[in-house]
Amino acid sequence: xxxxxxxxxxxxxxxxxxxxxxxxxxxxxxxxxxxxxxxxxxxxxxxxxxxxxxxxxxxxxxxxxxxxxxxxxxxxxxxxxxxxxxxxxxxxxxxxxxxxxxxxxxxxxxxxxxxxxxxxxxxxxxxxxxxxxxxxxxxxxxxxxxxxxxxxxxxxxxxxxxxxxxxxxxxxxxxxxxxxxxxxxxxxxxxxxxxxxxxxxxxxxxxxxxxxxxxxxxxxxxxxxxxxxxxxxxxxxxxxxxxxxxxxxxxxxxxxxxxxxxxxxxxxxxxxxxxxxxxxxxxxxxxxxxxxxxxxxxxxxxxxxxxxxxxxxxxxxxxxxxxxxxxxxxxxxxxxxxxxxxxxxxxxxxxxxxxxxxxxxxxxxxxxxxxxxxxxxxxxxxxxxxxxxxxxxxxxxxxxxxxxxxxxxxxxxxxxxxxxxxxxxxxxxxxxxxxxxxxxxxxxxxxxxxxxxxxxxxxxxxxxxxxxxxxxxxxxxxxxxxxxxxxxxxxxxxxxxxxxxxxxxxxxxxxxxxxxxxxxxxxxxxxxxxxxxxxxxxxxxxxxxxxxxxxxxxxxxxxxxxxxxxxxxxxxxxxxxxxxxxxxxxxxxxxxxxxxxxxxxxxxxxxxxxxxxxxxxxxxxxxxxxxxxxxxxxxxxxxxxxxxxxxxxxxxxxxxxxxxxxxxxxxxxxxxxxxxxxxxxxxxxxxxxxxxxxxxxxxxxxxxxxxxxxxxxxxxxxxxxxxxxxxxxxxxxxxxxxxxxxxxxxxxxxxxxxxxxxxxxxxxxxxxxxxxxxxxxxxxxxxxxxxxxxxxxxxxxxxxxxxxxxxxxxxxxxxxxxxx
Amino acid sequence: xxxxxxxxxxxxxxxxxxxxxxxxxxxxxxxxxxxxxxxxxxxxxxxxxxxxxxxxxxxx
Numbered sequence: 001x002x003x004x005x006x007x008x009x010x011x012x013x014x015x016x017x018x019x020x021x022x023x024x025x026x027x028x029x030x031x032x033x034x035x036x037x038x039x040x041x042x043x044x045x046x047x048x049x050x051x052x053x054x055x056x057x058x059x060x061x062x063x064x065x066x067x068x069x070x071x072x073x074x075x076x077x078x079x080x081x082x083x084x085x086x087x088x089x090x091x092x093x094x095x096x097x098x099x100x101x102x103x104x105x106x107x108x109x110x111x112x113x114x115x116x117x118x119x120x121x122x123x124x125x126x127x128x129x130x131x132x133x134x135x136x137x138x139x140x141x142x143x144x145x146x147x148x149x150x151x152x153x154x155x156x157x158x159x160x161x162x163x164x165x166x167x168x169x170x171x172x173x174x175x176x177x178x179x180x181x182x183x184x185x186x187x188x189x190x191x192x193x194x195x196x197x198x199x200x201x202x203x204x205x206x207x208x209x210x211x212x213x214x215x216x217x218x219x220x221x222x223x224x225x226x227x228x229x230x231x232x233x234x235x236x237x238x239x240x241x242x243x244x245x246x247x248x249x250x251x252x253x254x255x256x257x258x259x260x261x262x263x264x265x266x267x268x269x270x271x272x273x274x275x276x277x278x279x280x281x282x283x284x285x286x287x288x289x290x291x292x293x294x295x296x297x298x299x300x301x302x303x304x305x306x307x308x309x310x311x312x313x314x315x316x317x318x319x320x321x322x323x324x325x326x327x328x329x330x331x332x333x334x335x336x337x338x339x340x341x342x343x344x345x346x347x348x349x350x351x352x353x354x355x356x357x358x359x360x361x362x363x364x365x366x367x368x369x370x371x372x373x374x375x376x377x378x379x380x381x382x383x384x385x386x387x388x389x390x391x392x393x394x395x396x397x398x399x400x401x402x403x404x405x406x407x408x409x410x411x412x413x414x415x416x417x418x419x420x421x422x423x424x425x426x427x428x429x430x431x432x433x434x435x436x437x438x439x440x441x442x443x444x445x446x447x448x449x450x451x452x453x454x455x456x457x458x459x460x461x462x463x464x465x466x467x468x469x470x471x472x473x474x475x476x477x478x479x480x481x482x483x484x485x486x487x488x489x490x491x492x493x494x495x496x497x498x499x500x501x502x503x504x505x506x507x508x509x510x511x512x513x514x515x516x517x518x519x520x521x522x523x524x525x526x527x528x529x530x531x532x533x534x535x536x537x538x539x540x541x542x543x544x545x546x547x548x549x550x551x552x553x554x555x556x557x558x559x560x561x562x563x564x565x566x567x568x569x570x571x572x573x574x575x576x577x578x579x580x581x582x583x584x585x586x587x588x589x590x591x592x593x594x595x596x597x598x599x600x601x602x603x604x605x606x607x608x609x610x611x612x613x614x615x616x617x618x619x620x621x622x623x624x625x626x627x628x629x630x631x632x633x634x635x636x637x638x639x640x641x642x643x644x645x646x647x648x649x650x651x652x653x654x655x656x657x658x659x660x661x662x663x664x665x666x667x668x669x670x671x672x673x674x675x676x677x678x679x680x681x682x683x684x685x686x687x688x689x690x691x692x693x694x695x696x697x698x699x700x701x702x703x704x705x706x707x708x709x710x711x712x713x714x715x716x717x718x719x720x721x722x723x724x725x726x727x728x729x730x731x732x733x734x735x736x737x738x739x740x741x742x743x744x745x746x747x748x749x750x751x752x753x754x755x756x757x758x759x760x761x762x763x764x765x766x767x768x769x770x771x772x773x774x775x776x777x778x779x780x781x782x783x784x785x786x787x788x789x790x791x792x793x794x795x796x797x798x799x800x801x802x803x804x805x806x807x808x809x810x811x812x813x814x815x816x817x818x819x820x
Numbered sequence: 821x822x823x824x825x826x827x828x829x830x831x832x833x834x835x836x837x838x839x840x841x842x843x844x845x846x847x848x849x850x851x852x853x854x855x856x857x858x859x860x861x862x863x864x865x866x867x868x869x870x871x872x873x874x875x876x877x878x879x880x
Contacts, residue, residue, distance in 0.1 A: 117859050195839045
């Protein structure tokens, strides 16, 4: 499992209060000695205490012995998971089985070892009514079956959440069934083809042995030939049918596909072998046919699996995004509803840190809205009663009450996503090198077969047909067909282990040749969030600041928390957040204020001034006197400038395409070394899309778009290769070909380097297979081919390609000098 | 050597049985998840079996 997926839960871990020597009995984090649990074991928080007592009561304490790592601290999120029982949710994710039991697949956070498997699968013991719980540890995917008469899904979700495994509905559930069936069918095909291939080869071995010595008994040889014929027919009609189906589809679409020469060779070899068996003379090629089907199916299966792994990983990531809204009922109580059940006119409650679920207008509350992912603007905007808000933006400060105006498909973000789909459909697919070559290949082989036929015709008409067919068989592009899939599969697998998820091998080709590279600014070149860049003031003030900001979700608070992660802070009382201004409270008997200079001045603080540097200024006042000043800005990622320079050195034309303010974009462009003309600011999602399309038409080289937001998604989908960076929005993830699972641009360098190396391996593979084919053509035209040579030449060429792909260095090492 | 006329079809029957067993296992989803069962085998206790016989498999 790529690191990106398992990382999410750890991010939630926050700095804890005053540390003590004793650890929490559940998770081992520092536990605060508190009166409530004085007699018994200590806990760091109520979440862990609950999880511990649940395990004690159910007699499941074996969990603590089984675990290899300490569990993640349980954070009670207070969710009731009401939406898991809503009809809209059920119709999307829940299946009813013939015996009445319900079945659901849940993506579970925080799964990492055998103890998690043990605990999750003991769910029937904890919760009567749960019939079965099974966990796939590699994908963090749990299958749960329950009896609807005895329990319900919200109860199951709450139980999992209490144990420290917050569940999410698995978004890919619809495709999963189809895929699983396809996987099993592919495996079955390989099994059947393998069994047949081995037996046909055993028969062939017997015949070759006879052929090399003084000859086999005629009747016995005939017997072997007929058995091989029947087995080969079985492998062609069964597992091998996929190649004929592929070739037929290519013929009907009037394109040249590698299945075409494969089907031709398999067909010709089998036809010739069958005729020779019936007339009882001449070579049969059944061993080659059976082995070819087997090897080609393996190549195809590997390719399919590689794509499956990355598709899985991105679907699991997508499952993490919220899908419930807190709706206020007429009687003022709140209820969680799935997003798909939201209707215009409903009143939703958006808590700090939540994503706004629909487009609407704020009715009550005072907060800031971070729309970086939707528009690319780096600074949060104030939101009060009357302010319109949009789905997909994040509420950062206070609770907002919002009236839904447009929900689901009608929202602005849905409109953008619709455009993403359109541009993805319109995009011309990259014709991969192997398929481009297949066209020439088929033409040349057919031509050579005709030439062979012509040359030999005058001497020996019967022999001429044999030689032409031998040529068709020996040039069967087995190695050519495996050259690209194998190299790409190996590269994609290794990239995934480095946290780079590549979906579809065709982008590897687009990334191997430098072209134009468009970079988004907010979240891609920069961190996309505020960072403490300046601190003027004494050390002793810091714990006071942290005491006030510890539990807040505002960007400034988050920046303070991130800047001093290990600092312990005393408890604050009477904390009062003033949205858009600051926070006041009392710490250790002293009045503390943290806020904007204007806010501090309005509260009568003495000595207020703005710090010299640019950025968002914050004043800290203790007992009414300004004691410290802090500056915040959305800073560049540490590796941005160096990465841009290296990309340029590799030959890429690097440009910036951002939705943020022009002045900010130009300042960033200057810092990373991009010319002013190459930096575009204030670009709307549509403008970004047009720019990418314009460049794709103007330049004949690949256009690569790198971004993180919903506003980049359409451009990402339209680019030759779209790349979503770490921490990006779901939409950019869904439309991208590549997801960089580690922060920063360094993985991008690894990606281009890896793509170049992979293309080198592909070219080498193709060269190998063409050399073998040229040798085969020469022997066939000279009339020297016999079944034994064909039987040796073909698997050897495939195995060479296989080994070369496996041992070729694609993503094995980080590119020199690019390691963090 | 005439015994081979009998032995070869017999051998193919054995192969057929092996293929059938493989097909049964693949269709039952035995190869869907190759990681978790390796961990599950370490647990000494057993989960009580489902009250009703699980006639249907997860993926079918």
